[in-house]
Amino acid sequence: MSPELTKEFLQDIRARIAADDALWLKEQVLHLHHADIAEILDNLTNDEAKYVYFLTENEDLQADILMELDEEVRDRFIASLSSKEIADQLENLDSDDAADILGELSKDQIQQVIAQMEDDNAAEDIVDLLNYDDNTAGGLMQKEFFQAHLEWSVRRTIMELRKQAEDVEKVYNIFVVNEVEQLVGVLSLKRLIFADTRTTIEELYQSKNIIKVTTSDPAEEVARIMEKYDLVSIPVVDYQNKLVGRITLDDVVDYIKEEADKDFKMATGINENSDPSTSIFKSSLSRLPWLIIAMIGGTIGAKVISSFEGGLSQLPALAFFIPLITAMGGNVGVQSSAIVVQAIAKGDIAFKSILPRIGKEALVGLMNGVVLSALIFGIAVVFSNVQLATVVSLSLLTVIVFASTFGTIFPLILHRYRIDPALAIGPFVTTLNDVIGLFIYFSIGMLLFQL
């Protein structure tokens, strides 16, 4: 289908750019799918990319390529253009994409670019979109959509749509509005095609169970609604129920992925993209906060152990099982937190009651605890003696039950206070479990050995 982007092909391209071989590039590169062209540009220097980009005079192709570029590559590319050039590029884009790009610039630059735009309507749409918060329906929506009035006939609708057609790249549904531009229903393109041309929209459209969002609805909610109702596009209305935009699934897919990604990043303590172009300094900086939390935890752990120094010097073997206790507490806690985070993400938590869940997790912990402490008892007996084995297995049971209960409650508390519950999976819970686990372990040890 599309040529594999090999190192050799890329080297060829760079050589042809250096040789100013526009003909070859037009034939071999610009005939590819825009997503493939973008992938190639992602792997060139900015000057090379610019050269290839401006080889095509097809504005639609330019727009498609631009929106497929890696975000960092695109930002770099835009930054290297003049205000006039940026303005020209923006006029080819959908309003939501144009607003996203503009949103990355400084206030001064935004004003300059807007002033250079020739299409006043497009400029106005973009300026309007800039008002919305990125993480709301308003921030995701585009101003290009098909709308039809209730009283229009199918013939008139098709004629009107033809006029709007140039602006609206992808058509899934037609939104139906009344005389004051309020959303009253939707109509599928399929239904429109198969209808008699004299029928009116009022006879055809669907007004029941219209799924829509308001500009201020959070993007997360939009993603959830589009997923729940399996929608490819959703109308956006203002507080007066006036139709102001639409959001398409492809914009939300990115959001859904970002959300899933965010949990993964939070759980693994990374806050960066895997992009190889990120500098070492930036990578290092983004990971340090988590590591410092873990280090503070480790220091508190050291404090806990040192308070049992007397016992430890009498029975150094107590130290053998420190890593086991902390590792188990950490893993059990992470598992419980992860389950809760998933439940919250799926929206299960709001409806179901919380106490049974905590009870259930404690029971799961108890069950795993019994199995694992029986196992460790066997191992530790061989390893040392019955008394130490008893201490280890008893502490392990306590630590596991505690960690699973705590790992369940902690993300629920974060969620209640509107903090991202995935935060619980990172070093926080692990570290807290470490400290408390150590305390439990040494306390039981002191008690049983009467140190």
Place this chain on the structure above:
Amino acid sequence: MSPELTKEFLQDIRARIAADDALWLKEQVLHLHHADIAEILDNLTNDEAKYVYFLTENEDLQADILMELDEEVRDRFIASLSSKEIADQLENLDSDDAADILGELSKDQIQQVIAQMEDDNAAEDIVDLLNYDDNTAGGLMQKEFFQAHLEWSVRRTIMELRKQAEDVEKVYNIFVVNEVEQLVGVLSLKRLIFADTRTTIEELYQSKNIIKVTTSDPAEEVARIMEKYDLVSIPVVDYQNKLVGRITLDDVVDYIKEEADKDFKMATGINENSDPSTSIFKSSLSRLPWLIIAMIGGTIGAKVISSFEGGLSQLPALAFFIPLITAMGGNVGVQSSAIVVQAIAKGDIAFKSILPRIGKEALVGLMNGVVLSALIFGIAVVFSNVQLATVVSLSLLTVIVFASTFGTIFPLILHRYRIDPALAIGPFVTTLNDVIGLFIYFSIGMLLFQL
């Protein structure tokens, strides 16, 4: 928009079911959006759900509800139906959904249900789909799609589409085939509407850069292609390039989410759904494997420490920093692995070379290591003495550099041997880092204290 599913509303519904109040249920429940009805049924007993489900005689609504049910709820529901009832339900579904449901049954049951189906064409489609592996394009595709022949006029195409319209629920694109049913291009519905009715498809359709998949392509690949090229539907061809099906984005969105979810689950060591209906026994069982790995690691760690027992009894304070060393090694390793797993998921790795990445991670590790070991030196000096502080900070530096390098290499190795690299983020890397970290720590301690 849709009524919030409150506890009170659910209680009302159950009471009306108990009272056999079909009228109320029809008015209050069956008029909702099918996704909302499904959500209600998810929260009822199977008998209650069946009662509500069969209250509607609208077969399309039944099909929509059925496909929106939670998977476990749906399996339970289907299991409680007779072969004849299942056959009736399947005839209302899209072929891919019907095949998915049938795939959950035993071979005997499948034969019985197929035998009871009245629509032979539908039955044939479903039987054909059952041949494909779930995780391939063939397993995802449906047999319902619009196709047009090159030589058809727009008028004829619209007529033919009208015939096919009943079967095809959602229309995005029309696939264009030649006289031997081979895929030669696509045509958007929008283009069709706006064309003169006498134009032929050959004059209208797009034949350049057709994005398609073959039945045997892995589902992961399909998801990646649809995302890369921003497609809402993609044609599926067989080895002779004959058009055999289509895959729509909504089926793939689930796949994209499952994939992202899989990494999260792997990283946090869970292998279950957050569904509260999962039994305690099942939850416990699914988490044990990770915990046992962690426990084996802990036992090896104990073995490592015990081999330094002599030194430890002379200097019990060495034990203080055991949790710090293991926690830091674990966190650093997880961060590095997570970055690599993300890069692999995004497809960055195949193209970019591997050695620079390892070098970069080692440098990031070195940088973080220097910062953190300077910090811990300060803390440990206050805490104990210069000598111990030197041991701790030197070990920490070594452990961090090791863990970040190892955390990068390990998922790359897994990936090369076609094992899911996310496996590296779970207890495996943490545990290995623990063991090696302990060894480094005690070795340096012994050396510096000359124990």
